Amino acid sequence: MSKAGIGSRLHFEVLGDRILGRMIKSEGYCYYKATFGVDQIATSALWKKLIHHKLLVGDAMCPEHLLWALYFPKTYLNGRTMACTLGADRGTVMSTIWFVINKIAKLRKIVVSKFLF
Numbered sequence: 476m477s478k479a480g481i482g483s484r485l486h487f488e489v490l491g492d493r494i495l496g497r498m499i500k501s502e503g504y505c506y507y508k509a510t511f512g513v514d515q516i517a518t519s520a521l522w523k524k525l526i527h528h529k530l531l532v533g534d535a536m537c538p539e540h541l542l543w544a545l546y547f548p549k550t551y552l553n554g555r556t557m558a559c560t561l562g563a564d565r566g567t568v569m570s571t572i573w574f575v576i577n578k579i580a581k582l583r584k585i586v587v588s589k590f591l592f
Contacts, residue, residue: 512545
């Protein structure tokens with residue numbers, strides 16, 4: 476990875492473009508947000524929150540798995556189609572997606588409650 480490093484905005488932009496099967500272009504922001512539901516900055520911030528709150532300690536999760544989890548609710552593809560799209564086997568894709576979604580849900584008590592209560 477470049478100077479930007481793993482989990483940076485640029486890293487998520489490159490991973491997102493790889494999943495979308497295209498090269499980085501100036502309109503990449505719109506495609507990224509339409510595909511994953513958030514922009515690269517928010518994705519990077521979410522990744523850093525997961526790391527900071529030790530929700531990934533001991534788990535073999537990588538930034539690409541976070542994008543899989545963000546992609547799923549935007550498309551609601553079945554497991555076989557998700558696996559074909561993401562280039563992994565169905566069991567791995569679906570178990571990883573739900574694993575990550577559950578980790579993100581754990582942030583609710585940490586992040587949301589701080590701002591609402």
